[in-house]
Amino acid sequence: MSLILNGQHRMDDLREVALTGKPIINGRERRVFDLASVRLHAPIRNPRSLRDFYAFEAHVKTANANRGRxxxxxxxxxxxxxxxNPNAIFGESDTIPYPRKSKALDYELEVACIIGKQGQDIPADAAEDYIFGYVIMNDWSARDLQKQEMSVGLGPAKGKDFATSLGAYLVTPDELADRHTGRVGVYDLSMVARVNGEERSRGNWADIYWSFGQMLERASDGVTLYPGEVIGSGTVGTGCLLETTRAQGPWLQSGDVVELEIERLGILRNAIL
Structure with a gap:
């Protein structure tokens, strides 16, 4: 979080460490570790808030068709x-507890942005100035609980609030610039989900209907966004078992390992307890 709050000069320090190997930058000790020697936590473990949008048309069409509408x-x-729930964040290789009252656990393959600058009423075409970086997001879903509570006309609530995974890395927009589509916060990057090593879902970030620019404009309408808030995209087309099994399952089981991969953002891997 301190990296996000301190902005560009802290990023410049880190780049200098990576490029020169200097252990001391601006009076502070900085180190570069070999990835294999460390365990990654969620890039942001206690976000100020967690909003999740519903931005991929293919997913929306299929999810509604499964409900007969x-x-x-x-x-x-x-x-x-x-x-x-911003207080139930899991990272790369964390174990996900199976919801106690559910028998229909699902993954959701999403991308999320992390807000890097405070702002209100942000125009869509200026939104990239407020995005610190991007992460893979798994919006874990208990489909049976979700179906029951949303039949009342409210939610999702208990169907989603037990776990959200973020990771594996926080990637800044400059690392993705050559794959920018021209739409604000949209990149031509493949998205893949695997369960126990078997591919189950495949899509592309570029297929998104609502851009991150449009999402930030909506989220900040009359409301201040603060550094460290998380904005999820919603599920990419085919990016969950609800879609690929026509809402019939089979669902995830204890012991399954789910891998979500987005090109250049790494692999977010979690086992289910």
């Missing part, structure tokens, strides 16, 4: 989101 017309008017 068309996409609500309002979905094409505004990017919509819900608030999830």
């Amino acid at each position: 068309d996409v609500p017309p309002a979905w094409y008017d505004i990017p919509v989101f819900y608030f999830s």
Whole structure:
């Protein structure tokens, strides 16, 4: 979090350490570690808030078709989101507890941005100035709990609040610049999900309907966004078992290992307890 709050000059320090190997930069000790020698935690373990959007049209169409309905017309008017639990964040290689009252655990393959600068009423075309970086996000979902509670017209709540994984790395936008699509916060990068080594889902970030620029404009409408807040994209098309099994399962089981990979963002791997 201190890296995000201290902004560009702290990033410049880290780049100098990586390029020169100097242990002391601006009076502070900095080190570069071999990746194999460390265990990665979530890039941000206690975000100030966690919003998750519903931005990929293919996922929205399939999810609604599974419920026997068309996409609500309002979905094409505004990017919509819900608030999830910022106190249940897991990182790369953390074990995910199976929700005690569920028998239908699912993964969701998403990308998220981390806010790097405070702002309110952010125009979509200026939103990249407020994005510190991007991470892979797994919006774990208990489909049976979610179905029950959302039948009331509210939620998701207990169907989602038990775990969200973020990782494996926090990648800054400059590392992705050559794959920028021209839309704000949208990159041509493949997205893949595997369960126990078997590919289950494949999509591309560039397929997103609502850009991160549009999402930040919506999220900041009349509200201040602060550094360290997380904004999720929602699930890429085919990016969950709800889609690929037509909501019938089989669902994830204890002992399964889920890997979410986004090109250049690494692999986010979690076993289920």
